[in-house]
Amino acid sequence: MNTFKGFVIKEFKQIYRDKRTLVVLFGMPVIMMILFGFAIRNEINDAQIGILDFSKDQVTRSVIQKLSNSESFKVTAYLSGYDEVEEIFRAGEIKEIVVFEQQFEKKLTTGGIANIQIITDATDPNLANLVQAYTSNIVRDYVNELNAESGFVTNQAGLQPEIRMMYNPELRSVNLFVPGLIAVILMLVSALMTSISITREKEMGNMEILLVSPLKPHHIIIGKVLPYMVLSIVNVFTILVLAEFIFNVPFKGSYLLFFFEAGLFILAALALGVFISSVANNQQTAMMVSLAGLLLPTVLLSGFIFPVASMPMPLQWLSHIIPAKWFLIIVRGIMLKGSDLILMWKETLILALMTLGFIGMSLKKFKVRLQ
Amino acid sequence: MNEVVISTTNLTRKFGDFTAVNNITFNVKKGEVFGFLGANGAGKTTAMKMLTGLLTPTSGNALVAGYDVYSGTEQIKKNIGYMSQKFSLYDDLTVEENIRFYGGIYGINKKELNQKIGEVIESVGLQSVRKKPVQSLPLGWKQKLAFSISILHRPKIVFLDEPTGGVDPITRREFWEKIYEISDQGITVFVTTHYMDEAEYCDRVSIMVDGRIEALNSPEELKKSYSSRSIEEIFIKLARSASRGQG
């Protein structure tokens, strides 16, 4: 036991002494949260729009006022004719032009139908969709207000689905990112750092001495893995604290369940780190394999930013074997929907099986000799 | 042949409080084989770095191949060759590719280079492996190749940093034969080594202790003045009195 304890103490000391890496490991979650939380957004803020108002009456002015009052839009151009549309879009600043037909108010009050046209710059289709959706929302709001105030009943042509964004009504991107960020950071710390730590030992030649000693192979593995497990848990705490207090990300479910699932995922990542270290002979290889083989798929294919459902079928199948994908479903469920184990038993089972599988693989692959 | 190719006067290098090289003054003549000995930590490597233009002295003067170590480092580098145990050859390039690469760096033109490649391969005996990656060569061949490359451009002085470490005894001697050969041709050889018997091959030997030169003379004269039978004895006597070797 003392053998093992001595080994673990050494591991902690080595990590603690490497100040530069420590700063990165502890600082990274904070930096990433700030980046994703503040800088990268899927909402629109102050998107520039233009108005082509053929009517220029009370109603159109109210609608325009409402649009420009909203945080999402800023009216920066008033056009006088359709011929200006293309030029404005070419200039690039304006993302959308709202067109009000002539005699808008009159048509609305007498016939109940008035046309608004929304022209969007769809060179960025995501943005175009968003802009159009927000605009539609605002217009609809206005229409409902009008109905309420004046007793008019205005109809909307065609099927008008009532849209409610559940669980994330404001479509806040930070709610989307935080669970994914947890997965990415855990992969980074647990898998990447563990694989580097073990291969560094190999590179330096110290692994030889450790093997030729009473230390059993599983002692070596656990000793190597323990500090990073602790680090991972600290990082998860950091992210949750930042998420709750700075970004107001909701946490509707059980903390106990959350940490249980996080624990499973951490174990899976650690096992993968150990596995990589068995097949890599130096730190550089370990790093490359971890980055390309684990981190990249986790970021791109797990549903972290890009929805899995939008991907081509082969990639969707591929995403099934990425542990982060299941972890994200679970974490989003717990945090944003308040789901419990009964609802997520399937994903938890899959994650647990994967974890056991990875642990088995890594133990088997760990070499007791130099060949 | 009494032209001086290296001369230093009170050459010093400090790192913060620590004086690695402390006021060393000496000359090396053209064509000499000059042995530069000292224990680990005595200041040898630092001194060599200053002479090869890799480190600027803190104070004192030195001229190498006629150029000043403060202002003429680029010229110095063009006129010297350098071989060290750790760096010299690219393991994943072939023998030929290595020679061609360094020839290019030294500015040897293409026609001359092709001829030189042939010469080097002949002289080291690498015909059968010329297209093999250097990694696959035994250490002795690598060292000989690295040496030949270091003198490819016929420099005035060649600096050899422990060129024979770990190599078998016959190859070691073959290496020294090559050193004699080029010294005969007028190239000055500045060599450090841990093999005390190799010190005997040198025209003159200096021994550094704690940043200073404690002894400098021909092997014969040194043995007379220290009443010792071998350079090793002298070295041990001097090095044991050092304060720096501990820790």
Next chain:
Amino acid sequence: MNTVVNISKASKSFGNVEALKEISFEVNEGELFGLIGPDGAGKTTLFRIMNTLLIPDSGSATVLGSDVVEDYKIIRPQLGYMPGRFSLYLDLTVEENIQFFASVFGTRLEENYDLVKPIYSQLEPFKNRRAGALSGGMKQKLALSCALIHKPKLLLLDEPTTGVDAVSRKEFWEMLASLKNEGITIIVSTPYMDEANLCDRVALIQKGEILQIDTPDKIVNSFKKPLFGIKSQNKYKLLQVLQNYQWTDSVHPFGEYIHYTDIRDKTSRETLDDYLHEQGISEVEIISIKPNIEDVFMALMSGEREGINE
């Protein structure tokens, strides 16, 4: 007398490189055994077979009574091993290193302090210094202490003196000699031929084969031919002249003197002297000298090269 290591016809290849070719030898309890040979001779591979980190392709190896393949778990805790490059934890202090290695072997520094004291006492003034900041000689001493701290039965030291200056080397071997008194069997590899004289028995190894195994004295005595030491002012010219001499068997520079053997059974100093004078070499000194291990090694190597056996 117990046999601590027994290797029988062990071979090992890496790709097309034959690192070891049917090596056989034994080491007895309490011996200070030297493996002498240059880089690439196979020393490290042999060590790794002995410490159970590599399995021989063919042949067998028994260490401390157990087979290296089947019973490696029994062997490993009884070994003290110092691989090349010392393999210390450079970011831990001197004290932390030794405490770590002690704990890994289930002991503490205090328990075996007396054993390592002659070595470790030199390090104690620096016990809070990081191992990375030590000089080469000090790292070597620390690595030895760490290998010894659990009082192993067999100490395997792979090139512990390579790259270290002559003074530290000397001190190191003095420490090894004193360890023998503790009954520890020590196997050391080194490329420095002069260190062979400090061992009880020595195996000369080159290109995966053992050239000779015996006590240093017997090895030196196996050099049959009379050996001359020849000295002159112009070393290089002397060397060239002797190399071109028709009667030269072997000629090797050895520091001050050139070691020379003649093809003829008997040759006198006068004949040599005359020849050298003819060739324009003056102030020649010729003496009869006793061969050393390096002479023998080179003779064996050359014998190998020409396919003749010494």
